[in-house]
Amino acid sequence: MQNENFIKGQGAQRNVVNRFDRYTYEPEDEDFETVKTSFTEVFPKTIVNQVKSQDLPMEYSMNPYQGCEHGCSYCFARPTHEYWGYSAGIDFERKIMVKKNAPELLEKFFQKRSYKAAPILLSGNTDCYQPAERQFEITRKLLQVCLDYRHPVNILTKNTMVLRDLDILKPMAEQNLVSVSLSIPTINEELRRKMEPRTSSGKNKLKAVEILSQNNIPVHVMVAPVIPGLNSDEPLNILKSISDAGALGFGYTLVRLNNTVEPVFVNWIESHFPDRAQKVLNLIRSMRGGKLGDKRYFERQKGEGNIAEMIHTTFKIGKKKFFEGKEFPALSTSNFTGTRDQQLRLFD
Template sequence: MQNENIIKGQGAQRNVINRFDRFTFEPEDEDFDIIKTSFTEVFPKTIVNQVKSEDLPMEYSMNPYQGCEHGCSYCFARPTHEYWGYSAGIDFERKIMVKKNAPELLEKFFRKRGYKPEPILMSGNTDCYQPAERQFEITRQLLKVCLDYRHPVNVLTKNALVLRDLDILKPLAEQNLVSVSLSIPTINEDLRRKMEPRTSTANNKLKAIEVLSENNIPVHVMVAPIIPGLNSDEPLSILKSISDAGAQSFGYTLVRLNDTVEPVFVKWIEAQFPDRAQKVLNLIRSMRGGNLGDKRYFERQKGSGNIAEMIHNTFKIGRKKFFEGKEFPKLSIDGFTGTKEQQLKLF
């Protein structure tokens, strides 16, 4: 049974208190249903971030946008909005910052003296193909810069809009400079509408895998997050579907609700699944040592306890059954020149 008072098309049901604000005022009668998404152009000093987390397999990441319209209540990036003075709740989904000078900053980064190329993840925080990208095309411009400089890039998204940029992805792939990771936590469309309301449909994501694979663009799938009691019965069906569509590898994580993600998720699940909200929350706690979140490196990815172990074993079975013999290519750094002019001479 679903709560009739939920805000449709949103993950967050209200704003939550910003951890860094001494005073927070949220009108009780504010109608969030009629608040439209606003976009603010910002001009940061840098666009590439060095990833210092010990349990993440990448050296660099970049994010064309701050905030995300996709509306996933469990998104680990929500608390980053608080550093900008906003809430991790509704604000995260409806107050989007557009990094207009990102392409110029990326070129500047590539030209740094002594820079040694490593694949850059786009995006490591908020989705680079969220709906805003249709209008602003920052991601497309960044891909063009990567092509100009022959620099490897890993694209991570929940949105089939990635297919718009096949004209750039194909020449990147021909030089072994790109891979695409699609996030698919569920192939149950009713559940998808609630879990990630403004992402592409499950069928469109599977179709995107097919099209990318047909164009020889390596595809990885993140089956994430796994939420016990919601999508924890789906791993094998998801793995079969993505393997059949052409995915070459997959990864997964168990849900964790750190900091202000916790109140957003709790309000969301109580609104969307009032009949089993407490059961789901208790199952999450069983994987997180009695908590809903976990910030410990390595442990935060895998959890612990019987439920977590059952999920891990299911993925082991799926890997052997559907992905045995498949290999995911390592991107090349050999063609990077550090200058755009040399790259242009090759075409």
Template sequence: MEHENIIKGQGAQRNVINRFDRYTYEPDDEDFEIVKTSFIEVFPKSIVNRVKSEDLPMEYSMNPYQGCEHGCAYCFARPTHEYWGYSAGIDFERKIMVKKNAPELLEKFFQKRGYKPAPILLSGNTDCYQPAERQFEITRKILQVCLDYRHPVSILTKNALVLRDIDVLKPMAEQNLVSVSLSIPTINEDLRRKMEPRTSSAKNKLKAIEVLSENGIPVNVMIAPIIPGLNSDEPLSILKTISEAGAQSFGYTLVRLNDTVEPVFVKWIETCYPDKAQKVLNLIRSMRGGKLGEKKDFDRQKGEGNIAEMIHNTFKIGRKKFFDGKEFPKLSIENFTGTKAQQLRLFD
């Protein structure tokens, strides 16, 4: 049974204390807040980030937006909003920073002397196809720069809005320059509405897999995160469904609630699933050595204990049953044009 005062369409039910603030305001538990989304233009000095974590496969990432309207209570990126002076709670979902100069910064990055191309992950932190993208089209412009320079990029998103840019993605795929990973933690639509309230529906995500695949664009699916007691019974049904839709590979992660993600998630599950809340939290603790989070490289991916082992074994079975013989292509760096692309475009 849901809490009667749940704020619909939001993962965070409160703003939580920013750990960097000197002074804090303790909100009353009955102080419910409905906030409209605001967009803040920012002009960073760089857009491409070098990924230093040893357990992540990508070398570079970039994020057109800071903050994310999708509203997933478990999002690991929430604490990054605190560096900007905002809360990891409602602010993360409703105060969206828009990096309008991102395409120009990317072009300058490609033109650096001695730059050696490597695939860049588009959305290493917050979703590049969140609802703001309909208005600002920064992701689309970034993809056009990648196409112009023949630079490989992998996209990670929870939003079927990626289909809008099929006209750019298709010629990129023909040169082995792009792949798309769709995040599908559940195909239970009632659960999806609560877990990720402003993402595309499960039905639309599955349709996106089909359309992308039909157009020769490789699709991976991230079944993430697995939350024991909520979606941990779904892996085999998800794997069967996405395989039939055309996905060529998949990945998954176990939920971890680091730093200020923890109070946001705890409040969310107590509000949305009060009858299950303590059971779910205890199951998470069983995978995390009695805690709700884990930061150590590699350990954060594996978890520990019987529940984690059962989840890993389930995915092993699903991989053999539904993805045997499928292979995800490696993106190409062979055709990167460096500074030549800008010169060639003068003749367009």
């Protein structure tokens, strides 16, 4: 039975205390349903981040937006909003920072004499195709710069808006410069509307996998996160569906609720699934050594215990059954020279 006293179309149901703030104040009667999303332009000095985590496969990432409107209660990026003085709760979804100078910063980065090309992950923290992209088109401009400089980029998104940029993605794919990874944690539409309320539907994501594949753009799918007791019965169905649609590979993660993600998720699941909230939370604890989060390198990816092992086994079966013989290509860095190819510019 779902608790009807919640904010629809949103993951966080309230703000949570910023762990860096000594004092906090939030009016008890504040109506968050009437608070509109605001956009603030910020002026970073760099847009490309070097990824230093030992258990992540990418060297670089870039994020044109800080904060995300998609509304996933479990999003690991929520605590990063606290560095800006905001809450990881509702603020993360309603106060979006926009990096309009990102394309110029990326071009300067490519022009550094010391830079040696390596694929850059577009997203990695917050979604580069979240709803704000319709208005600002920063992701599109970043892709154009990558095409101009013949630089490889991996795109990670939950939104089928990526199809808008097929005119850029297709010439990039012809030079082996791009891949797209779509996040599909569930194909149960009722669950999807609660888990990730402002993302594209599972049906539309599967169609996007098909369209991208038909245009020879390599597609990978992230089944993430797997939440025991919610979507942990879906992996085989998801893997079959994405393989049939043309995906060449997949990855998955087990849910973990570090720092202020924990109170956001707990409040969310108690609001949407009050009848099984404690069961789900206890199943997560069984994978995380009695806790809801885990920050240990490598161990945080694997989890522990019988539930985690069952999930790993399921994905191994799915890989053998639906992806045998499929291979995801490595992107090319060989054409990057650090100078723009004017013939590749589609717009100015």
